[in-house]
Amino acid sequence: MNGIDTKLLVAMIANTAFRLAASADELSRIDAVAGDGDHGVNVSVAFADASARLAEARPAHPSDVFLIVGRSFSEGGGGSAGALFGAYFAALGKRLALAADPEVGSFAEGLEAGSLRVAGLGRVALGEKTMFDALEPASRAARDAVTAGGNFAVLVGAAAEAAARGAAATAGMVAKAGRARYAESGAVGTQDPGALSVSLMFAAWEEVVMKGTDQ
């Protein structure tokens, strides 16, 4: 089936909250290398809040899942990641809302809309050591998976793999955006915290999707 299961999405977000909570200290630590050391708190708190809201709201349509996640970011503590993830999920949710029963194509397009929104809001291009360096390859891989006829699990798996590669590559980049650009070193040698949280998110999604597929 090429449709998207709302309950699965809710489980994916719950697992993201779980995985990011476990990595929060590490994310803050690498943010402190050249930023203000709060990234792990910012993202883990927002995903935990989103997960709680979803448990309460029991959304009926895939778009609602991501619109709710977006609100957790935009109503929460903010920071760069708050704005960017908030805008990302709002864009993804809006794209999914266009279809009564959205399929993988809509999802891939939603990821791309989110990724473009991040680039536009943050005024960044690839290679500037931001979360966009993980989001963009992820959305490209998702689209390619759809083009090749892959189902949702294939899409998520391909996105996760691409996000991880994108995030790893940021370690070699010189920061040109965000607070990290003020560091003399440009934080070379450390992964960008935002890119790493994107890759951890897709990995958490893949974990759930694979379980779903196995069963």
Added chain:
Amino acid sequence: MNGIDTKLLVAMIANTAFRLAASADELSRIDAVAGDGDHGVNVSVAFADASARLAEARPAHPSDVFLIVGRSFSEGGGGSAGALFGAYFAALGKRLALAADPEVGSFAEGLEAGSLRVAGLGRVALGEKTMFDALEPASRAARDAVTAGGNFAVLVGAAAEAAARGAAATAGMVAKAGRARYAESGAVGTQDPGALSVSLMFAAWEEVVMKGTDQ
């Protein structure tokens, strides 16, 4: 001769400046035990200033020497020691000014007037761990020396010995006046810095007087 040599007094003040400069750090250190750690600076700066003024002024009468020393204290940086030494020397100078050619009796009376002035200004009695615990025995010893027919050198020697004993005894006292009274211990075990500087002053005077007598 029972008269008092103005030049000798000037030399006594110069030597006091010299001796207190050498002990300034130690005096500040013991002031820091329970006070604000500035006593050594306060007294050494004032005596150095007095010595410079005396070299310039070339006073003709013994009273002028001590009036000038008093002004160095009262025009200088102040603090408790500034007020107390300023008042002490002003009282001594005023007593000496009553005689055209003051003798040891006037000097002993002057020391007593100064000592009483300190007790009155500071509102202290013996045993409260202040400079009065050195000044009072010194003036008493001076008067006894005069009563016994001693000359200026004998007077100064007796005062110096009594001041040293008085200062040493303050180590065993609990502070009841000055900043030191706020210390939980009352600074027991440490000499009072003001009493120590009084005893160092009389010792510096004795050193000069003895040299004068030897020659």
Added chain:
Amino acid sequence: MIMRTRWMFNDRKNIVEEMLDGYIAAHSNLIALSNGLVVRASRKPEGRVGLVVANGTGHEPAMIGWVGPGLLDVNVPGPIFSSPGPAQIIAGIKEADRGAGVLLLVSSHAGDIMNATLAREEAVSAGLQVAMAILYDDIASAPSDRAEDRRGGPGLFFVWKIVGALAERGANLAECSEMARRVRDSTRSISGAMGTVVHPVSGQALGNADGTHLAVGMGVHGEPGTVVDDGLLADDVCEMLIDRLVEDAELTAGARVALMVNNSGSLTLMELSILYRGASAALKARGIGVSRSWMGSYATTLDQAGFALAISRLDDELLELYDAPARSGGFWMGEANS
């Protein structure tokens, strides 16, 4: 010179909330709390432009201390060092709207800009009239040919004060926005820090100064600076920093400026006064007149041992707005100031 590891807090989770409670209680004749927003105790009259700032906390008295007549209408406080999200900013815009539009004054930091941008987009599509001005002053954060990449620092107070006075007088939204950019473009700041600060919630130490040296150009969240020679005295440091500010602003003899000597947190007023003396002497030596001045804590980084020098070019119109009355928890200017 101090060493300190103990804070005076209750639960770390509630620091910002309890600070707002206490600060507002201490200034209840001037400001109030409305759903987490710092607002004026008496709102501005209808028909005047509303001024909103949204920012992380930890910079007190900025910005909770700048709400009041002659200054701002609403401050939307975020977590420590972190911009509030768009939802709260929209609430702040609505609160400030008195029918003549709202100007969102944004200190240039990535998170602040992005959250404000999202809030403005949404407010505009909901039919509100909202302009946004991105403000910066810190010359250490980017070269002058990339001024728009610079960050906001303590010198932004010049913008708050002057636009605050203008909006109070009834200038329209375009005039207020234009003035915000004009003051921004004539303002420059640079900082010096002699220690690091610790984030009270995360416990992370921020910044690259270890307390024994002076780092020049550190940002208001501890963004790294450059350590300078230990032999430099206060006057040398003022000479060096004023030289950079004057050159960057392309000021020449005869110019008039307002001078700010800002305490980043725990500098003594003794040191601040000595820096004021050095900075005004360095300006005078260049033929630049200090027509007005401010010295004290304007924007802090918690208890950072540091300072910033800021200058802003003045002309007669700005002088008059500068001297206009203002009243807030952290600032006042009476009727007859000069």
Added chain:
Amino acid sequence: MIMRTRWMFNDRKNIVEEMLDGYIAAHSNLIALSNGLVVRASRKPEGRVGLVVANGTGHEPAMIGWVGPGLLDVNVPGPIFSSPGPAQIIAGIKEADRGAGVLLLVSSHAGDIMNATLAREEAVSAGLQVAMAILYDDIASAPSDRAEDRRGGPGLFFVWKIVGALAERGANLAECSEMARRVRDSTRSISGAMGTVVHPVSGQALGNADGTHLAVGMGVHGEPGTVVDDGLLADDVCEMLIDRLVEDAELTAGARVALMVNNSGSLTLMELSILYRGASAALKARGIGVSRSWMGSYATTLDQAGFALAISRLDDELLELYDAPARSGGFWMGEANS
């Protein structure tokens, strides 16, 4: 939380002189320097009582920041933490004399009292009319049955403000002296410190707090305090200190007070606000109303990480004087405050 060992000074010998230069230049519309004395830029009219304080420096904004209309006439600044000598104080008395006598307001510390006493004796014998009031507020420094042994602390600002307003209105010397004692007798303060300070000239560390604990009752020159349990949170500390203040002042439900939450130097405004919240809650719980309040740096000990709470009982007459306009380098109160 910071660690710092570098100062921003030039030559250590000139710290006080350069501070005075800079501070006065930054507030030249209000104050001036006259032979080392801080005086008003425009003197009080003839026929009004002159108010003089003489004290060591290192407590800024006290007292250089309290000279101006509605407050003091002359501040005679001494070396850091050390009273000026009688000769300078006499010069200050002469400067403040406008033909209606001078009130010398003395913060109770041994050196300050003795130097002021000598100055007054000499001024009186030179034919001047000089009264002296010895002021104290710090309940940690002596029990209430020996109140006259207590030291002066940040709460003395209540006296400066109220006597300042009274003298400005033309009250005579006896009335001003009487009011100084009345406000003193209704004021109490107590401090908390979380670190030691270093004397910038001698390099001596003062005080017995090591930066990791809270010491209650430390004096404004680092006179020793008592270390309390590390588990106490801000609210617990406020409850404990307000309890001591209220008991000492014998306040009962229904009383009205002014509350001061003073920053001793490097506390964050965040912490200060949280302490304000705790202190006002502790007063409220006892049925005591906070009618007016001040929060900020009133009397510091260089960059001491600490604070003081002070309360002063109010009645209608005091409230009116409290609200009277005042203007100085470190304080202002406008016409319409309440």
